[in-house]
Amino acid sequence: MEVSVVLRKMKKYNPEIIEKKWQKLWAEKKIYRSKVDQTKKKFYVLEMFPYPSGKIHMGHLRNYTIGDVTARFYKLNGFNVLHPMGWDSFGMPAENAAIENRVNPKDWTEQNIRSMKSQLMKIGLSIDWEREISTCDPDYYKHQQKIFIEFFKNGLVYKKDSFVNWDPIDKTVLANEQVIDGKGWRSGAIVEKKKLSQWFLNISRFSEELLNDLNQLNNWPEKVKLMQKNWIGLSEGAEIKFKSSESKLSIDVFTTRPETIFGASFIALSVEHPLSLKFSENENFVKFRNKCLKFQEAKDSGQEKIGFNTYLFVDHPFLKNKKLPVYFSNYVLINYGNGAIFGCPAHDERDYAFAKEYNIPIKCIIKGKEKELPYCETDEKDTLTNSEFLDQKNIKNAKETIIEKIEKNKIGQKSIKFKLKDWGVSRQRYWGCPIPIIYREDGKILTVEDDELPIKLPEDIELGSSGNPLENHPNWKITKCSKTGMGAIRETDTLDTFFDSSWYFLRFCSPKSAQKAFETNELSYWMPVDHYIGGIEHAILHLLYSRFFARALKVCGKKIPKEPFKKLITQGMVCHETFRTKDNKWIDPKNVCKENGTYWTKQGDKKIKVIRGRSEKMSKSKKNVVDPDSIVFTYGADTARLFMISDSPPERDLEWSIDGIKAMYKYLEKIYDLLSSKLNFILTLKNDIELSHEEKKAYEFTNKTISLFSEDVKKYRFNTAVAKLRELSNFLIRRKLEGDIFDYCWSIYLRLIYIITPHFSQELAYNAGSDQIIENVKWPEADLNISSNSEETIVIQINGKKKGTINVEENVTKDKLIETILGSQNHYSINLSKTKKIIFVPNKIINFVV
RNA sequence: GCGAGCGUGCUGAAAUUGGUAAACAGACAGGACUUAAAAUCCUGCGGGUGGUAACACCCUUGUGGGUUCAAGUCCCACCGCUCGCACCA
Numbered sequence: 001m002e003v004s005v006v007l008r009k010m011k012k013y014n015p016e017i018i019e020k021k022w023q024k025l026w027a028e029k030k031i032y033r034s035k036v037d038q039t040k041k042k043f044y045v046l047e048m049f050p051y052p053s054g055k056i057h058m059g060h061l062r063n064y065t066i067g068d069v070t071a072r073f074y075k076l077n078g079f080n081v082l083h084p085m086g087w088d089s090f091g092m093p094a095e096n097a098a099i100e101n102r103v104n105p106k107d108w109t110e111q112n113i114r115s116m117k118s119q120l121m122k123i124g125l126s127i128d129w130e131r132e133i134s135t136c137d138p139d140y141y142k143h144q145q146k147i148f149i150e151f152f153k154n155g156l157v158y159k160k161d162s163f164v165n166w167d168p169i170d171k172t173v174l175a176n177e178q179v180i181d182g183k184g185w186r187s188g189a190i191v192e193k194k195k196l197s198q199w200f201l202n203i204s205r206f207s208e209e210l211l212n213d214l215n216q217l218n219n220w221p222e223k224v225k226l227m228q229k230n231w232i233g234l235s236e237g238a239e240i241k242f243k244s245s246e247s248k249l250s251i252d253v254f255t256t257r258p259e260t261i262f263g264a265s266f267i268a269l270s271v272e273h274p275l276s277l278k279f280s281e282n283e284n285f286v287k288f289r290n291k292c293l294k295f296q297e298a299k300d301s302g303q304e305k306i307g308f309n310t311y312l313f314v315d316h317p318f319l320k321n322k323k324l325p326v327y328f329s330n331y332v333l334i335n336y337g338n339g340a341i342f343g344c345p346a347h348d349e350r351d352y353a354f355a356k357e358y359n360i361p362i363k364c365i366i367k368g369k370e371k372e373l374p375y376c377e378t379d380e381k382d383t384l385t386n387s388e389f390l391d392q393k394n395i396k397n398a399k400e401t402i403i404e405k406i407e408k409n410k411i412g413q414k415s416i417k418f419k420l421k422d423w424g425v426s427r428q429r430y431w432g433c434p435i436p437i438i439y440r441e442d443g444k445i446l447t448v449e450d451d452e453l454p455i456k457l458p459e460d461i462e463l464g465s466s467g468n469p470l471e472n473h474p475n476w477k478i479t480k481c482s483k484t485g486m487g488a489i490r491e492t493d494t495l496d497t498f499f500d501s502s503w504y505f506l507r508f509c510s511p512k513s514a515q516k517a518f519e520t521n522e523l524s525y526w527m528p529v530d531h532y533i534g535g536i537e538h539a540i541l542h543l544l545y546s547r548f549f550a551r552a553l554k555v556c557g558k559k560i561p562k563e564p565f566k567k568l569i570t571q572g573m574v575c576h577e578t579f580r581t582k583d584n585k586w587i588d589p590k591n592v593c594k595e596n597g598t599y600w601t602k603q604g605d606k607k608i609k610v611i612r613g614r615s616e617k618m619s620k621s622k623k624n625v626v627d628p629d630s631i632v633f634t635y636g637a638d639t640a641r642l643f644m645i646s647d648s649p650p651e652r653d654l655e656w657s658i659d660g661i662k663a664m665y666k667y668l669e670k671i672y673d674l675l676s677s678k679l680n681f682i683l684t685l686k687n688d689i690e691l692s693h694e695e696k697k698a699y700e701f702t703n704k705t706i707s708l709f710s711e712d713v714k715k716y717r718f719n720t721a722v723a724k725l726r727e728l729s730n731f732l733i734r735r736k737l738e739g740d741i742f743d744y745c746w747s748i749y750l751r752l753i754y755i756i757t758p759h760f761s762q763e764l765a766y767n768a769g770s771d772q773i774i775e776n777v778k779w780p781e782a783d784l785n786i787s788s789n790s791e792e793t794i795v796i797q798i799n800g801k802k803k804g805t806i807n808v809e810e811n812v813t814k815d816k817l818i819e820t821i822l823g824s825q826n827h828y829s830i831n832l833s834k835t836k837k838i839i840f841v842p843n844k845i846i847n848f849v850v
Numbered sequence: 851g852c853g854a855g856c857g858u859g860c861u862g863a864a865a866u867u868g869g870u871a872a873a874c875a876g877a878c879a880g881g882a883c884u885u886a887a888a889a890u891c892c893u894g895c896g897g898g899u900g901g902u903a904a905c906a907c908c909c910u911u912g913u914g915g916g917u918u919c920a921a922g923u924c925c926c927a928c929c930g931c932u933c934g935c936a937c938c939a
Contacts, residue, residue, distance in 0.1 A: 226854065227934060235938070255939060268939090296937090303851095303937065329937095336938045343939090349851090350937055419938055539934085646875075647862055653932095655862055659876055667875095670890090720864065723874035730874090795870045800920035802870055839919050845869050849919045 009767045013672035015636025018763040023124055031775050032126045034082045036525045043079035044526050045071040046505055048534030048542070049086045052112040053093060056119045058574035058618055059535065061628040062654060065644040065756075066571060066718070067533045068125045072755040073713050074530075075126070076779040082526050083126055084508040086133035087113050091497045095431045099464045105431045106459060109136055119629050124637045124758055126775070131511045135500035136431070140507065142454035143517035144500065145436040149447040150556040152437075156202045159445070162424055166194035171466035173428040193293055198426035199435060199493070203548045207232055207418035210547055219567035221651070224539045231540050233419025238403050240412035242267060242314040242324065242342065249312055251275070251326070254337030254417055257378075258406065259398035262387035263344040263365040265355065266325050267314060268307070270332040270339035279310070285328070292330035305331045305354045317411050318388065329354060337417050346373050366395070423545065425496040430461060430469040432494025438479060441487040449482050455490065468492055501542055502549040505529050505564060520559055532565040533650075539570065569716060572653040576624040578613035586623040615655055626656055638757035639665045645756055646722035668760055671729060680743045681750070681768035683777070695741045700786055701731050702745045707782035709752050718756075725753055743768075748780050796821060797847040814840040821846070 010018050026032070047067040050060055071083040087109075094105035101108075113134060120127075133140050151157040165174040169187035173196075184191055203210075211232045214225045237256035243249065251267055269275055271289040279285035288308045295304075308328040316322035324342070331350050332341055345355035345362040352374035355362050365386045366375060384390040389405075390398040406412040426435070434455040436448035448455055458476040461469040470476060470492040477490045503517070509526040510519035543565070550564045579587040579599060587601050587610050594600075599610045618625045631640050643664045648654045691699060705728040712721035732745050747765070754761035754774050762774050794817065796804050808820055818838065837849040 223854065223934085230853070230935060233935095233938065237939080253939085257939075305937080331937045331939090333938065341939045348939070350939080353937095417938085536933085649863090652863095657862075657876070660862080663876060666889090719862090720874080723864075726874055793870085797869085797920075800869090800918090805870070837919065839869095841869060845920085847869085847919055 010763060011676055013669045013676075013760075015638060015668075015759065016633075019122070019124060019637050019759040022759045022762050023121060026773075026775070027129075029773065030130075031773060032083065032128045033130060034080065034084075034128045036522055037080050038525070040078070040080040042082065042526055042530075043071075043074040044082045044529045045074065045531050046084070046508070046529045046533070048532075048538060049088050049501070049504060050116065051088045051091060051093070052109055052116050054112040054115055056116055056628055058626060058628050058656065059571075060120075061123065061632075061640060062574055062644045062650075063533060063535070063571055064120065064123060064125055065641045066569065066650050066716075067531075068123075068127075068641070069645060069713065069718065069755045070531055070533070070716075071126050072758065072775070073710075073779075075775065076755065076777070078778065081126075082131075082508070083128060084131040084133075084511070085120070085125070085127045085129065086131075086504055086508065086511075087116075087135065088497065088501050088504075089113065089134045089136040090432045090494075090500055092429065092431070095429060095463065098431075102464075104459065105463075106136070106457075109431075119632075122629070122632050122637055123641065126758075131508055133504065133507055133511050135433070135497070135504065138454045138456050139514075140504075141433040141500070143507070144433050144495070144503070145448070145453050145455060146450070147503065147517060147553070147556075148495070148499075149436055149450075151201065151552060152447050154552075154556050156205070156552050156555065157425075158200055158202065159197055160200050160422075161195050162198045162200075163193045164196050164198075164428070166192045168192055169466070172468065196426070196428070198424050199437075199491075200422040200424050201548070201552070203423045203545070204418060204420050206548055206551050207234075207420045208416075209551060210420075210544065211418075213547075213563060216563060217565075217568075220565075221568060221570055224536070224543070224568060224570060227539045228544055231420065231544065235417050235419075237415055237417070238406055238412055239338070239415040240317060240342070240406055242317065243411075244312070244314045246313075249314060249326075251314060251340050252338045252412075253340045253342050254415060255342060257344070257347070257399075258402045259384065259387075259390060259395055260344040260347050260365060261316075261318060261342070261402060262384075262390065263346050263363045264316060264324060264342040265345060265361045265363060266327060266343040266351075266358075268327050268329040268332045268341050268343050268351075268354065270334040271308075271328050271330070272334035273328070273332075273339040275310075275326075276328065279328075284308070288328065292328075295330045296333070303350075303353065305329060305350065305357060307354060307358050309358070317406075317409070325360070327354075327358070335421055336419060347376055349374050349376060423496075423498075423548075425499055426493040427496055428468045428471075428492075429494050430457070430463065432497060433500060434470070435491040435493055435495060437491040438481065438488040439491070440481050440484070446481065446488075452482060457494075470494070498541055498545050502545045503553070505532075505546070506553075506560065518558075524559060528561045528563060529565045531567045531569060533569045533571060536570040536572070543568070569650055571650045572648065573617040574654045574656055575615040576618050576626060576656040577615050578622050578624050579610045580613055581608055581610055586621070588623045617653075618656065626658075631661060635661055635665045636668075636759070638760040639668060642668070642722070642756050645718040647719060649719055650716050667726075668757065672760070672764065674733070675746055675750075675764050676767050678742075679746055679764065679768035681747050681765040681770035681772075682740070682743045683747065685740060685744045689740055691741065694735060695737065696786065698732065698735055698737055698741055698745050699783075701728060702748050703782045703784060703786075706748060706752065706780050707784060710779070710782070713755070722756070725749065750774075751777065751780055792843045794843065795845045797845060799849060800847055810843060812843075814838070814846070817846055 045067055047063050067083070071081050075081040089109050094109050097103060097108050098105045135141065148157065167174050167184035167187055167189050169184065169189040174184055174191060183189060211229060211234055214228060217225060235256050237254060238258040240253050240255065240258065240261070242251045242253060253267065271292045276289065285308055292306070306329065310326045310328065312326040313323040314326060316324055331354065332339060343351035343354060343360070345351040345360065346364040347366055352362065362373060363386060364373060365384055366382050367385050378395050380394060380396065382395055384393050384398045387398070390401060393401060403414050407414065434457060436453060436455050438446050438448060440446060458473055461473060463469055465472065477492050479488050479490055480486065481488045506518050506523060506527065510522040513519050546564050550560050550562050553560050554562060577589050579589055579592045579601070581587060591601050592599050592610055599612050600607050601610050616622055616624065628640065639661060643661050644654070647660060685699070705724055708724045709721050712718070712724065728749055732749070737745065750761040750764055751774060765772065765774055791807050792810050793805050793807055795802055796806060806821060806824065808817060817840070834850050835848050839847040839849065
């Protein structure tokens with residue numbers, strides 16, 4: 001007997017009691033524990049791990065329900081399933097809370113993890129909690145520091161000066177989202193750009209690979225692949241050197257349109273281009289540069305283009321005696337190409353606007369259909385003009401010719417550039433993983449020795465005063481070089497939290513391993529993640545960084561699949577209706593009532609009219625948040641899970657509806673009432689039993705549902721899967737079956753819905769005399785051989801329009817069918833002599849064309 | 851501006867490779883039960899025309915065209931919405 005303790009059976013549906021009861025038993029029996037088993041096929045289901053904010057939200061409930069249904073489905077289908085959970089527990093909210101509430105970030109985080117974990121437990125997820133990890137745990141970040149060191153040793157991480165958002169009042173660095181209208185979110189100070197020396201991961205080294213390998217990801221949404229593709233941003237073109245015959249000046253320019261070189265009339269540089277150093281003493285230039293940087297920061301500065309004339313000139317590489325003026329401009333960006341372009345105003349909108357502004361000549365060199373400049377199309381039929389040896393050539397041809405010429409003249413070469421920039425991982429923050437680097441007094445930058453790891457965060461810190469607590473700590477940063485005894489200071493920056501989440505899925509394979517970040521055996525068994533489920537908001541950064549980590553770790557000699565996630569499911573948001581007052585104050589939908597088509601809320605004694613907005617993603621600011629924990633408390637986890645699954649397909653947004661929840665509860669209650677006293681839980685139907693026609697139909701319907709439901713679950717079409725279950729239950733209720741066939745059909749039903757409503761199914765099975773834990777019962781196999789009727793409904797059409805249907809035996813021939821139709825009472829005014837053509841699709845349709 | 855996706859009842863949505871549009875739900879309405887309410891059960895629920903009625907016929911998947919025996923599905927144009935990127939040379 002698997003359920004070895006005797007549990008109280010519930011006659012009435014009481015989710016609160018039964019869910020607690022089974023969760024306790026399942027935990028005691030450790031039924032979700034996963035172990036490597038080479039004799040079984042593995043299946044790794046992972047949902048993106050949560051940030052421990054303290055409370056789960058609807059998005060979590062949806063995400064983890066989708067994952068759980070999947071995990072249980074594959075487990076019951078004989079796979080060895082790994083389904084772990086952990087905490088993405090470093091990050092700014094802990095620091096903010098620490099400042100606001102004077103609590104230690106560690107305590108705050110741990111408290112949040114405890115309360116969120118208990119909320120997750122109540123959802124009844126099939127998670128192997130023995131594998132729980134938390135990124136702020138030194139046992140986790142110790143290995144992360146080792147990874148950083150390995151990256152360092154393999155040249156995958158380096159230090160470089162880079163600009164950050166600096167709050168001069170709080171003396172802190174701000175994330176982009178903490179800068180609101182150019183001001184610090186807390187202090188209100190105008191944010192400055194400050195140059196700091198920071199650590200970078202060399203992700204751009206893999207640009208091409210990360211781009212090309214997207215093609216292998218057949219089970220990723222096209223949308224996500226496209227977003228990554230655009231982010232990596234490949235462009236093909238040429239690099240061209242512009243030199244001056246009068247000075248040493250030489251500027252390397254990148255262009256995707258080298259064939260327009262004869263239309264070049266100026267050079268434009270980013271204000272951060274190396275040449276700008278020559279002007280650093282020039283007051284006007286410094287002013288101009290600051291203005292440009294501000295423009296580029298504030299993305300709403302429009303398309304206004306400003307320039308700074310250097311009065312320097314370079315020679316045109318193909319036109320003798322033609323000199324091109326060199327400008328600095330705000331519209332040239334330092335982090336793309338070389339931060340330098342040649343301007344061809346006739347065929348580039350931006351160059352055109354700039355040239356107009358500064359009276360630079362505009363020379364047309366492409367004969368296109370449209371006469372108006374700028375003409376920026378690249379039509380295959382267009383030909384070049386005013387371009388010497390390129391004249392008459394089409395664009396493609398001209399491009400090839402000019403690149404050849406450039407390479408022959410040794411003034412440049414064909415070139416491929418990527419938008420993807422190296423990943424800056426330094427954060428001037430306390431609550432993150434310390435970077436295991438020391439700066440020795442002799443100027444050397446060294447990684448920390450292995451036996452000194454982990455470099456733990458100090459707990460006696462002062463938060464709330466300005467600056468980085470690690471920087472301000474009296475002695476944490478002061479250390480010694482363990483080899484030489486020389487004085488040294490620690491790196492006080494911590495790692496971007498995306499670093500933490502770029503390898504946690506690897507750690508889940510061997511979360512307890514003390515010596516190594518991951519055990520090769522376990523890793524090679526479990527990886528890659530088979531199904532990875534999470535929000536679309538991580539389409540680029542997290543997923544790209546994780547793909548990069550896999551490659552970078554390979555470079556460090558680790559045996560890891562280079563694509564960590566085989567199939568990706570991006571779930572939509574959970575939305576809810578919104579209400580606003582006339583003066584745009586958001587009102588919680590709970591406080592709104594409807595009368596005669598208008599909406600009201602009460603403020604004090606007054607009734608105030610409110611405007612109904614559209615349904616939007618649940619957010620605190622819009623006051624349309626519903627707390628999943630209270631829903632689980634009131635209606636039970638199974639109701640909540642069923643609702644989360646059945647309304648919309650996973651990738652689409654889900655409309656929250658309390659009526660929907662209530663209806664799910666009623667449905668479960670109805671089935672519970674029906675089955676709790678009547679059912680005997682059985683796994684198979686006795687072979688020797690003689691079934692009536694009706695019973696055969698029920699048997700057939702049930703087995704068909706097994707197959708349809710399983711197919712839908714495999715394809716993540718949970719909403720239609722549930723619809724099929726409801727069709728089955730509607731059918732079974734209506735048929736009023738008795739005895740064995742009743743037991744058989746309903747037992748199958750319970751086994752199918754089990755993956756969605758595990759407590760409900762388990763309780764009913766237990767009530768019905770089963771001592772089995774359904775988690776261990778193999779998924780039912782569909783018997784599709786028995787056919788209770790050999791009839792097919794065939795649609796009769798005239799000119800493609802439905803006129804009626806007729807029931808005939810299966811696989812009827814065309815001639816027989818026509819005969820039957822004409823012989824039937826209602827022959828749908830078909831006149832064969834006027835019929836030109838008869839289209840017949842076996843078992844489906846017959847169409848008379850008249 | 852560039853790129854992608856989506857437009858189906860009052861609402862969430864279904865509809866294999868083109869083959870019965872609206873499965874399955876929610877809301878609503880009517881009825882049964884009840885002293886009453888709730889719960890539960892039953893019925894109806896895209897629009898129109900004709901008929902006392904059962905019923906019959908016609909229209910209907912954002913708009914307009916096209917391909918096809920047959921279009922929600924394929925093609926073209928337009929309109930609207932959503933998302934991503936955004937001076938990327």
